[in-house]
Amino acid sequence: MDSIVTCRGVTKTFGTGELAVNALSNVDLDILQGDFATLAGPSGSGKTTLLNMVGALDHPSAGDVTVDGQSLGELKPAQLSDLRLRKIGFVFQSYNLIPVMSACENIEFVLELQGIAKSARRERSLEALRDVGLEGLEHRRPAAMSGGQQQRVAVARALVSRPAIVLADEPTANLDSKSAGELIDLMLNLNAEHGTTFLIGTHDSRVLERSRRQINMRDGEIESDTRH
Amino acid sequence: MAWRNVWRNPRRTVISLFVVSVGLWSILFFNALLNGWIQSSKDAALKLLTQDGQIHAVGFMDDPNVETLMKPPSGALLQALNTNVIEDWSTRIAVPSVVQSEYKTLPITLMGVDPENERRISTIPGDVDRGRYLESPDDYGVILGKHLVERLKTDLGRRVIIMSQNLDGTMSEWSFDVVGVFDSDQGVEDFYVFTGLAVSQEFLGLDDEIAQIVVTLPDHAELNPSIDTLKAAAPDLDVRSWKELNLFLAMTDDFMGVYIFVWLGIVFSMMAIGIVNTQLMAVFERTQEFGLLRALGMKPRRVLLMVSIESAILIGVGVLVGIVLAVLSIWALQGGIDLTVYARALEMVQAGSIIYVDYHPDGIVQYSLIIWILGILVALWPARRASKCSPQEAMRRDT
Numbered sequence: 001m002d003s004i005v006t007c008r009g010v011t012k013t014f015g016t017g018e019l020a021v022n023a024l025s026n027v028d029l030d031i032l033q034g035d036f037a038t039l040a041g042p043s044g045s046g047k048t049t050l051l052n053m054v055g056a057l058d059h060p061s062a063g064d065v066t067v068d069g070q071s072l073g074e075l076k077p078a079q080l081s082d083l084r085l086r087k088i089g090f091v092f093q094s095y096n097l098i099p100v101m102s103a104c105e106n107i108e109f110v111l112e113l114q115g116i117a118k119s120a121r122r123e124r125s126l127e128a129l130r131d132v133g134l135e136g137l138e139h140r141r142p143a144a145m146s147g148g149q150q151q152r153v154a155v156a157r158a159l160v161s162r163p164a165i166v167l168a169d170e171p172t173a174n175l176d177s178k179s180a181g182e183l184i185d186l187m188l189n190l191n192a193e194h195g196t197t198f199l200i201g202t203h204d205s206r207v208l209e210r211s212r213r214q215i216n217m218r219d220g221e222i223e224s225d226t227r228h
Numbered sequence: 229m230a231w232r233n234v235w236r237n238p239r240r241t242v243i244s245l246f247v248v249s250v251g252l253w254s255i256l257f258f259n260a261l262l263n264g265w266i267q268s269s270k271d272a273a274l275k276l277l278t279q280d281g282q283i284h285a286v287g288f289m290d291d292p293n294v295e296t297l298m299k300p301p302s303g304a305l306l307q308a309l310n311t312n313v314i315e316d317w318s319t320r321i322a323v324p325s326v327v328q329s330e331y332k333t334l335p336i337t338l339m340g341v342d343p344e345n346e347r348r349i350s351t352i353p354g355d356v357d358r359g360r361y362l363e364s365p366d367d368y369g370v371i372l373g374k375h376l377v378e379r380l381k382t383d384l385g386r387r388v389i390i391m392s393q394n395l396d397g398t399m400s401e402w403s404f405d406v407v408g409v410f411d412s413d414q415g416v417e418d419f420y421v422f423t424g425l426a427v428s429q430e431f432l433g434l435d436d437e438i439a440q441i442v443v444t445l446p447d448h449a450e451l452n453p454s455i456d457t458l459k460a461a462a463p464d465l466d467v468r469s470w471k472e473l474n475l476f477l478a479m480t481d482d483f484m485g486v487y488i489f490v491w492l493g494i495v496f497s498m499m500a501i502g503i504v505n506t507q508l509m510a511v512f513e514r515t516q517e518f519g520l521l522r523a524l525g526m527k528p529r530r531v532l533l534m535v536s537i538e539s540a541i542l543i544g545v546g547v548l549v550g551i552v553l554a555v556l557s558i559w560a561l562q563g564g565i566d567l568t569v570y571a572r573a574l575e576m577v578q579a580g581s582i583i584y585v586d587y588h589p590d591g592i593v594q595y596s597l598i599i600w601i602l603g604i605l606v607a608l609w610p611a612r613r614a615s616k617c618s619p620q621e622a623m624r625r626d627t
Binding site: 053067078083084100109157 | 229232233236516517520522523524525526527528575618619620
């Protein structure tokens with residue numbers, strides 16, 4: 001299977017001199033098309049730093065990250081923005097929906113950035129909402145939705161542009177058990193039905209138990225990489 | 229989206245709108261008031277005797293006497309006076325004289341005027357509150373100022389003696405009937421006495437000589453070109469605009485023009501502080517959101533544009549509210565601000581006793597655009613900060 005993400009010798013150092021901290025040390029990793037992988041490990045193990053590198057949100061101090069065949073180190077800031085827009089979907093712990101927009105508009109916004117025509121945007125947004133089980137809630141604003149519903153909108157937003165990979169950082173951390181379970185089901189279904197690749201940073205046992213590939217990190221290094 | 233973002237924090241938005249609208253209102257309203265004040269001062273001073281410009285024989289302004297007079301306009305000057313750059317004109321005699329009553333002798337300037345012309349160009353005929361104004365250039369009566377009448381202890385219907393040096397160097401001394409008393413600027417009341425033009429020429433032993441030609445203009449903005457036209461038509465005469473004849477008023481006029489820009493600068497500085505503060509607060513509050521937008525793929529330039537559009541809308545609404553407030557305030561004072569109780573004090577600064585607000589629609593548009601554009605420019609700073617938000621902010625955990 002093709003690699004969607006390739007990390008080779010990725011190192012990230014924060015600070016300099018005696019205060020320098022290695023958040024990532026020489027990480028090698030391949031995320032394959034259709035993977036439903038989790039990054040596990042205690043706080044400070046480097047999960048979020050690695051997600052930032054893969055998501056083109058930060059540059060490695062050394063090494064190289066490739067997303068869908070494009071080496072991020074070769075890209076300029078505007079090109080990185082474009083890559084994030086077209087190839088990467090993000091799901092955040094705190095949903096990060098735009099409060100002044102309805103559910104549908106939040107999803108449409110990504111397509112608007114891509115320059116897609118209004119009618120097509122609306123159609124694809126409604127379809128994405130249907131995929132995450134929120135049909136009929138398109139006009140609701142985030143404040144009028146539960147945490148679980150908001151996170152589903154965030155998933156729909158991440159998927160609507162049909163990205164090469166969806167990166168999720170602690171997506172269930174703010175959800176109750178029922179909502180978390182439903183969200184995991186949803187992501188697994190999308191992975192199975194559409195072949196969407198997921199890389200999820202989490203230490204939530206409910207997610208870890210159901211992941212198909214578990215990458216354990218400790219002190220900025222990959223401790224183990226297990227497929228179930 | 230920008231409109232919704234503007235109203236995300238209604239209290240802050242209202243504060244911003246208040247700052248912009250009150251700032252612009254103060255600029256527009258005080259501009260109208262100052263323009264009204266300037267216009268009132270000009271009307272009060274210029275429509276008495278100065279008018280928009282005067283022509284004299286060379287030397288008359290330095291030593292006004294019967295020997296420095298000139299012939300009535302003819303040739304090129306007469307043609308120039310009758311073109312459309314000149315609204316109206318008249319000729320006058322003005323010579324130093326003394327007026328004598330049974331009780332007192334006082335120095336005055338004797339003005340020989342054509343009453344018909346004066347009614348069109350001067351406010352003095354309308355200021356006659358007792359008796360009548362002169363009826364023709366051959367009217368042998370005199371018009372005295374109210375304060376002069378009090379000082380001379382004379383009155384309407386009585387006679388006064390006027391003395392002046394005539395053309396052959398001897399003193400002319402005639403007795404005149406007081407046919408009218410005018411109530412105007414005290415300086416004019418005290419020092420000017422009016423009689424018919426032909427009578428004054430006869431009194432001074434003149435043929436048709438005159439002391440001055442006074443002109444009014446149809447367009448005050450065209451003062452200098454009009455005066456230049458007259459200068460070209462009368463190169464041997466002393467042609468002056470009101471700005472050269474009334475230096476105090478000219479200085480006030482220039483100062484007011486500068487003052488409005490000083491006021492604009494002060495108000496705008498205060499507005500800029502308010503706009504930058506509130507917009508910076510808005511940007512700081514939304515740091516995570518801007519990070520999200522960047523993470524989702526929005527380019528910094530577009531973030532800058534989005535925040536700038538929000539500022540443009542916010543300041544634009546403030547500008548519209550400011551315009552409405554200013555127009556309402558100006559409309560409410562269309563009847564003029566009556567300062568009659570301070571009339572004598574206002575005379576000292578050459579202002580009229582009723583100040584009419586004077587606004588120009590193009591001025592309102594101009595100042596509003598200046599405020600709007602400058603507001604957007606200062607709001608670029610917070611917008612630039614927003615565009616520089618790191619996308620990692622969005623990934624940062626709240627817990």
